[in-house]
Amino acid sequence: MTALVFLDPSHPAGRVADAASPQLSVLDQGVTRGDGVFESALYTGGVVRKLEAHLARMAVSAASCDLSMPSAEAWRAAIATAVAAYDAARPSSGPGAAAGTAGDTHEAVVKLVATRGLESAGHGTSWVAVSPASELGRRQRTAGVAVVLLDRGYDSTVAERAPWLLMGAKTLSYAVNMAALRHARRNGADDVIFVSSDGRVLEGPTSTVLLAVRDGDTKRLITPMLETGILPGTTQGAIFAAAEAAGWELGYGPLVPQHLMEADAVWLVSSVRLLAPVNSLDGIDIARDARLHEELTAMVDAIR
Structure with missing residues (x-):
């Protein structure tokens, strides 16, 4: 309906x-x-x-x-x-x-x-x-997703050099994004994180990348820099505001794939699926901190 x-x-x-x-x-x-x-x-x-x-x-x-x-x-x-x-x-x-x-x-x-x-x-x-x-999106909030890293074919400075590419705009031209998701599923994964040709972590086809790092009692959330030409995430922005109010530290890249592998937790964040924890990258299991996920889920549930 x-x-x-x-x-x-x-x-x-x-x-x-x-x-x-x-x-x-x-x-x-x-x-x-x-x-x-x-x-x-x-x-x-x-x-x-x-x-x-x-x-x-x-x-x-x-x-x-x-x-x-x-x-x-x-x-x-x-x-x-x-x-x-x-x-x-x-x-x-x-x-x-x-x-x-x-x-x-x-x-x-x-x-x-x-x-x-x-x-x-x-x-x-x-x-x-x-x-x-989608029922699948709701399931992935708890089950998590397997992710592959794919080269987007642009370097991380293209948005400034070539504004006509409309990097960072949410346009109807989503054929490449959908092709990337189909490629991931053909290869046994659920989703994608794009990486620039010069090795920077960018975003998912329909999501923002978010990672968390613990250092003793300090909790830090990090997301890729907007200057790399990614779409500004509305959910990521709301989570950052809630996390800052709760005493978390915030950071904006630059990020490379190794940062994802070393993080205490990684999520793909979007407005409808909300907070989907990443279970693996290119077939390699990564950390998934249940307590951090619970805290961020509570923040997301409070967003209006």
Whole structure:
């Protein structure tokens, strides 16, 4: 089941559409060229988590692509319409937990998409789709993932040298990311961490890399540097804010694969799967600190 709402100036709260029927022109440049941007947020307990962070990052991505997009206010209105339609179409997730209420444990993905639209139209196409979250993602929060390291084919300074590559923007051009995941699965792994051609740790195809190091009573979280051209992680940012408030130290690379091997714990972090511990890298088991994972999971569960 998917609830679909298009952003339409003639419908201030968004235009509800049938997701099971054709809605998008095959000539839309989001389809023909992958020319557009998107965000995916987690909806659970009646809340679209980190909504403002997602809207802010989407605006930055759109600006990087010179893409005109609806206002944040229009997105909020369409999102409210979409989640209300989604909740109305599904049963509650348990006794005393009505759909869309604080006690509702059901998880859904709220996907925001903005394309350049038809070449002749002079305006883009934007919509919100709400659909159930993957059961696999929930399992990986506890079971963890086996990861392979893959060369991204760029060095770590390309973002500054070649801004037209749109490194750090969340665009619809995800064919390479999906190919990397298929390659990993063909080789017995679950996920990927990209490494630059000069040996720097970057990010996953759909996630941010996060590692933790213990030094006595000191706990430190580290993530790759944004200057390497990675996407700024909204969940990573929220975890860093919570960890800093809890007395953890924070760090931003530069990281190389050996840092991952030597860490006390490594995670792939994303908005919908949340915190997935890494069990192995290139077939080699790495440390997985259960206590650190429990602490960070509590921080993630508190994010709104």
